[in-house]
Amino acid sequence: MEAVQAVAEPRRREILRLVWDDELCAGDIAERFEVTFGAVSQHLKVxxxxxxxxxxxxxxxxxxxxxxxxxxxxxxxxQSMWADKLDVLAELAEAAEATEAAERAGEANGSGT
Structure with a gap:
């Protein structure tokens, strides 16, 4: 199977992300998915x-x-795809934090609901 076809499947991309920087045993990889060990083993084979x-x-x-x-x-x-996702996640976390801070400030000033 061609590399591009192999990474077209989301679980395989997630497996690659898990083993990108760290070597992991098959059991540790399988624990992170809600599928059988056999299914993860097949993805690893691909x-x-x-x-x-x-x-x-x-x-x-x-x-x-x-x-x-x-x-x-x-x-x-x-790597750029994962970095982009992390950037979006960071932006969402910062926005949520800013919203919470604004709500707390509003409650502290007595203008909360």
């Missing part, structure tokens, strides 16, 4: 077959890490 993650086996555990070098330009795209 990512591995597409060359997007590396696999290291230690005893009975399998550890995965994003292979950014093998991704080429796709790595920069994914």
């Amino acid at each position: 990512l591995r077959d597409a060359g997007l993650v590396t696999l290291r086996q230690e005893g009975r555990k399998r550890y995965y890490r994003a292979d950014r070098e093998a991704m080429g330009p796709l790595a920069a795209y994914l």
Whole structure:
């Protein structure tokens, strides 16, 4: 399966995000999803077959890490996509904080409802 097709699925993109900077074992990855371990294992296989993650086996555990070098330009795209989402989240958090501060100030001045 081609790399772009592999990352078209949202769970696979989330798995890549989880293993972007950290190596995680399959069990730790699976714990973060509300699907079966088998389903996560299938997603990991697709990512591995597409060359997007590396696999290291230690005893009975399998550890995965994003292979950014093998991704080429796709790595920069994914990283910018996640950065954009984080920027939006930060803006929403700041707006909510400003709204709460304004409401508290209004209540302190006796103009609250």
